Amino acid sequence: MGLFNYVKAVMPCPNCQEPLDSWQSKRLSVRGLLLANAMQSVVPDGDMDGEMHDICFDCNMAVDVEIENGQPCNAKVSPLITRR
Numbered sequence: 001m002g003l004f005n006y007v008k009a010v011m012p013c014p015n016c017q018e019p020l021d022s023w024q025s026k027r028l029s030v031r032g033l034l035l036a037n038a039m040q041s042v043v044p045d046g047d048m049d050g051e052m053h054d055i056c057f058d059c060n061m062a063v064d065v066e067i068e069n070g071q072p073c074n075a076k077v078s079p080l081i082t083r084r
């Protein structure tokens, strides 16, 4: 829970290649300065580092991606755990 930022990016799911475009992040920095988590829409650029997360509802995976110099890297998927 709590505040986060939106990351305006489109990236295919590493598991099924479905394009994902609802990225959220609680840790983004620009030139080393941490951005406030204030529900802002952030466009990654070459000065940005951090991480972002999305959920692929096509294959039910949580997708976690690191951002280095504005580029997504080290994408990881893990099975979505649903609680209901």
Ligand SMILES: [Zn+2]
Binding pocket: 013, 014, 015, 016, 017, 018, 056, 057, 058, 059, 060, 061
């Ligand atoms: Zn997927």
